[in-house]
Each structure stands twice: as C-alpha cells, then as structure tokens.
Amino acid sequence: MIQQELQTETENKVLVPLPSDRLESVAGWGSANNGMAYVYRPSTVAQLREIFSWAEKNNRTIGLRGGGNSYGDAAMNDESIVLDFTRMNRILAWDPENGRLTVEPGVTLQRVWEYVIEDGWWVPVATGTANITVGGGAAMNVHGKNAWKMGTFGEHIYEFDLMLPSGEVKTCNRQQNSDLFFATIGGFGMLGCFTSLTLHLKRVYSGLLEVEALTKPNLHTTMQWFEEHLHNSDYLVGWLDAFSKGKQLGRSELHRGLYLRPGEDPNPSHTLRLETQRISPDIMGFFPRSALWRFQRPFWNNFGLRWVNIAKFRAAKLRDGKSYREPHAHFHFLLDSLDWRKPFGPGGLIQYQPFIPKENAEDAFTQILQLCQQRGLPNFLTVMKRHRPDPFWLTHGLDGYSLAMDFRITQRNRARIVQLARELDEIVLLANGRFYLAKDSTLRPEVTRAYLGAETVAKFKALKQEVDPQTRLQTNMWRRVFGPL
Template sequence: IVLDMSAWNLIQEWNPHTGQVRCEPGVTLEQLWQKVEPDGWWPPVVSGTMKTTLGGCLSANIHGKNNFQMGPIGEHVLEFTAILPTGAEITCSPKLNADLFYGMISGLGMLGIFTSVTLQMKRIYSGLLTVDAFPVKNLHSHLFALQENAPKYDYIVGWLDTTANGSSLGRGQIHGAKYLHEGEDKNSAETFKLKNQTLPSTIFGVFPKSILHIFMKPFVNNLGVWGVNTAKYIASLRKHSFKESHGAFHFLLDYVPNWEHSFGDGGLIQYQSFLPKETAEFVWTQILKLSHKNKLPAYLGVTKRHRPDKFLLSHAVDGFSLALDFKVTDKNRKKMYAMLQEFDKIVVANGGRFYFAKNSETTAETAKIFYGEETVEKFRKLKKRCDPHGLLESDLYRRIFNS
C-alpha cells in the first residue's frame, strides 16, 4: 500500500495580518506562495522546485538558498498535527512533544503522517529581489566569496563550472539576492501581482517551453556540456545587478518543463555533499579531479552556504554544499556507482554529510558515520515507539536504518 497525500491539499487558514498559515500536508509550495505573495508575504524557505508538498518538505526538512540565514523549513513550523502508526493523533511544536517535533521533521516520513502544518511566512515589501551576479575564478575564491558575502545578502547561491580544471577548477558565478526595503519599490502593487511572478510560457514569444528540453538534449554529453559551461563562464565575467521576481529567482528549473528528459533514458543522479568550511575546498578538489580522471564529469554544479540545525536527521553543517548532477547511462552505471562510493569515503572522512532527498548511493555504514551511532539509535528508538509493527517503510528506510 502506498500512501499518497497529494489530494489532501487545502490551505485551511491564512491570516494576512500575522503571516501565519495552516495547511493540509498535500499543499504544494506553488499553492502556498501563490496564496501569500499577493498579500506581501513569502515562504521563509523554499526549494529549487515549487512542485513539492509541505509533507515532503517537512520530511526532508528542505533548505533554500538562504539556509545560512533562515535554517531549514522546520525552523518556521509553529505547529503540526500528525497520525502515528499506533493510531495516536498528536500535536507537536518546539515546546510540545519536542522530541517528535525535531524527529518527524527530517524523519523521512518514517515516524508518522503529517495531517496539518502551521507555518510563519516572511514579510516582503516588493514582488522583486535585487540580484548581484559576479564571477569567481577558482574553487578557493568561490568558497571565500560565498562565506564573505553571505552576511550581506538574504540569499546566496553559486554556479560551478564542473568541467574547468587546472588553476580554474571550481570557477563559476555567484548570485546574491536581497529583499527590497519598505518603500523602496514604488510600484509594489504591480510587482506583487501573480502575473508578474510567473515567467512566460514561450521562448522569444514563439517556441513553447515544453519543447525546450528537446533542444537541450544534443548538448547533454561531455563535449556539449564543456562548451555550454565555458560559454556560460565567459558570459558571467560581466559583473552586473538586476531586479528579478521571487518566482523567477527561486524556481527557474520549473520553467523548463521536463528538463530532466534532456539527460536521456538513464536520467541523472544528483550527488550533494555538505562539508564544513574548513574541509570543503580540499574535498571538492579531490571530487572534481576524480570525476575528470574517470571521464565522468558532472554536468551541473551548484553551491550554497549552510549553518547547522537542531533536527534529528540533519544534513546541514557550518559550511557549504555542492550539488553535482551526473548523467547516468547503462554503460557508465557501474563505474559511476564505484566513483560515488569513493566520493562518499572522502566526504565522511572530512566531517561531511549527505542529504537523503538527493543522494541515492549512500550506504547504512556511511550514514552511521556522518549521523553518529547515537543519532541513528535515537531515531530507531523513536521509530519503535511511533511504529512498533513497522507499518511505514520505504526503500530508503530499509537501506539505511533497517539493516
């Protein structure tokens, strides 16, 4: 039996004066921001796609490009209700049933089912963000720029040219974004309108975006990606600033429908490692070099700045994350898996962590090292208490916690 909570998708209460919202767990981030944004509010944490549900977001405890400032979504949950496999109906907040609050948020859906979520939204004064874009010439300056600039911005994110090597290894472009202050946007009534948040459905006013992935496909190979990355880096050398809608800044990928199809039949694996700021440069230098040596370069690299949080199965560190997209084919599958296992060893040996919403190669042994035995044991105990007969299981759970 598979539980599908997506039809449980009502926004039950919205208070535009306080910014508090109570939702059923199947409400998507898309529904949520489209409800609150016209009233001058924005979800404090969003992922790179708006198609996710609140139940899924809490279970993974998602982070945004502002993780260094705002923490994960769990830090903005005022309260949730849930049903446990024992049949118990519970209410949790940071003060009420706190162990379940911090365990179920990040708990990968294995302790119980969220039935409602109350969140605090963030006040905004414009439908636009101010964005600064500037280049970074190698991995050292890339990480230095993320760390030094993060305090100046509300959001920061880096694009990393995964194909560059030698003294340019890790080069890329940083985007830092800030909210506008009250009164700064003289046209806020207009910029808040939903029609100004969503991007057009055609490119150059002609081609429907739904076919864009077909045009991308010829470039999704080692040579094509090298060409695209090199061109993108050259284009990024021009330092510039611009205004962008919240929708466009956060959810660019959603505006290229089926982008993942451009990777071909084998699809892609996203490998996201989280490293303390002291070891990130060393580890990612090894990882990028190994990917080149194996002739299995990643096709996209994205960096973020993070801070630790108090949730039980936390993926965050005081440092950075690098998400790498690898194309998988029948021919490279075995070699890819072996390479990612090698990466895992380097990451955990240097205090790193993984994020189960992304990584599918992580083994139970690796998880025990980065969470620590005590955390794994604590999670197992909670599982026994909430779900004594093991009603809720997933492949991920069986692989990591049930072995």
C-alpha cells in the same frame, strides 16, 4: 472506500494481494530509480486512518509520498502501499497580519506563495522547484539559497499534527511532543504522517529581488566571495563549471539576491501580483521553454557538456557585475518552466550532494571535482550553497557548504557512478561532512551511521520502535539506508 476494496478474508499478518487497479509505476524524480507500488490518494484524515488500519490487519508496509520530487527512492515502496498526499491539499487557516499559515500536507509550495504573496508574504525557504508539498518539504527539512541565514524549512514550522501508524494523531511543537517534533522534521516519513502543518512565512515589501550576477575564476575565489557576503545578502548561490581544471578548477557564476526594503519598490502592489511573478512559457515570446530539452539533449554527454559549460561561463562573463530586479518566483523557480530531466535521457539522473564544514570545504570540493574528472564522470550541473546547523535529529545542516551535482545515468555508466559515489563518500566522511536524503540514491547504512553518528541512528530507531512498533512505515530508502531491520 478502501475497506470494501481491500477486504479479504485472511488471518492477521498474512500477506494478501493488493488490488491490481491500484498498481502504478512509482519513480524517484531523477527517473533513475523505478518501481511498482499500490498507490492510494486519500483526501481526508478518516481515509488515511482506514488505510493504516487495513495495512495493520494485513501486514502491509506503507511508504509516504508528497509531490515525488525527491531524486532517489525516498518516496518509493516497491510492491507494497504508497500513500500519495497530493489530494490532501486544503489551506486550513491564513492570518495575513502575522504570516501564519496552516495547511494540509499535500499543499504545494507553489500554492503557498501564490496564496500569500499579494498580502506581502513569501515562503521563508524556497527550494529549486515549487512543486514540492509542504509535507514532503518538512519530512526532508529542505533548504534554499538562504540556508546559512534562514536555516531549513523545519525552523519555520510552528507545529504539526502527526498521525502515527496506530491512527492516533499527536500535536507536536517545540514544547509538546518535542522529540517527535525534532525527529519527524527531516525524518523522511518514517515516524508518522503529517495531517496538518502550521508555518511562519516571511514578510516582503516588494515582489522583486535585487539580484547581482558575477563570475569568479576558481574555487578559492568563489568561496571567498560567499564568506565576504554572508552578512549583507539574503540569497547566495553559485553554479560551478565541473569541467574546468588546474587554476580554473571550480570557476563559477554567482548570484546574490537582496530583498527590497519598504519604500524601495515604487509600485509594490503591482510587483506583488501573480501576473508579475508568472514565468512566461516562452523564451523571447515565441520559443516554448518546454521544448528546450530537444536542443539540449544532443549536448548532454561529456563532450557536449564541456562546451556547454564553457559557453555558459563565457556568457556569464558578459553579465559580470550586472544588477537587476527580478520577481521572486523567477529567481527561485525558473527550472520549473523547463523539464530538467528530459535532456538526461531515459536512464535519468542521480544527484550527489555532500555538505562539508567550511574549514574543510575547499580541500574536499577540490578532491571531489578532480576525482569526478579523473574517473571520466564530470557532473553536468553543479550548484554551491552555504548552510548552518539546525536542531533536527537527522539533519544535513552544518556550518559550511554543499555541492549539488547531477550525474547522467546510462546502462553503461550506472555501476561506475555507484563506485564513484563510494569513493566520494570517503572524501566526505574524512572531511566530517554530511549527506542529504532528499537527493540521495547511493548511501549505504555504514556511511549513514558514520555521518549521523551511531548514537543518533540508535535514538531515531528507538523512537521509531516506540511510535511504529511493526515498522509499518517503510520506503526503499529506509531499507537501503538504515540497513537490515
């Protein structure tokens, strides 16, 4: 397919034009990073190999893309090739006895849970959207609201097949090609592309979770609550009011989720069905969720959001201490029924998500929240999670907390947000913190080297040199974050 389309009589290594009908706008999920690229959507391993071979002959770089849910430029490769994996979306094998699933990389998390839930299985790590692909989730080594307990996505990958830019396919697991295994998970698509992945899923005995909702008056009590519940919870997550100040700084609404044990759900065969999990497109049966942004939009500014945060906290107080049972998909993926980007307007949003060791987290988050307020840039949605370290080379995981913060981008504030991010970087580095490429739009090479360590960066680059000597695999993020090649 590609061969005929792209055949051009040129010498090797000369940049030849790519076909204009492949040119598409390719953006980060937050819509604040935009570019144009030549997009190919292979559906087979043979087509994939053909594209790599053509790119090799014609000296073109290739960026990989899954569902395009990374907030920044991780799945963008301006003015060159983007390989979109969404058509490589077959389920290859499923064993409902032991929960082992083998998929092509473009299968989404939504497809995975829908496929396995009636057999009594669930995804061990669920992100805030189910639209991610398994390949994209593995490449960023994503985490969920249970990160301190279940770790990151990569910890549940048994093995994968990886196509190197040479076209060679290597099977990687903890024993075989183990360097590639630990570097490619979290390696943001820079070493090769997954062509299949085998995952272990999580056994569940009900389609429902027991959920407890409560509020805490400030950051200290919020973090105390997390620590007190690590041992007896399955999920913990906090929303923080980033506008609150003084003694109320970091006040929060918290949710704690627990799996039901065998026998606790009187009717598991009903609750494990897709019908129970589906999120209604309407609120209270008549108002379409997809239209909610029209009401949010006028409030999506510093003044309006202050009141939205106050109202949200007060509403949460009314539910303080309440427990209820909720389908897994509702607990994890409610945001998918809205378009969370739309209220942010045409400039989009960026997310800044630092990870801080637990002993430094309260102090660092206090400084971060205060600095955002002082700069007149309080973030609009702030989510706290608890994490643990993991064995992957470019990990964001540590024994501590993360704070995911959404900033609205406008023409007027873009430069100020970038400057703020630089100041925040200093706080994070001083606290021995880390960053997360899936959410990033502002990291600079010196900050990357500082948090990952020069040795790790050198080790990663050496492995890349070995498996991708021509630096065929590149993205805007690679060029930005890993510095001059």
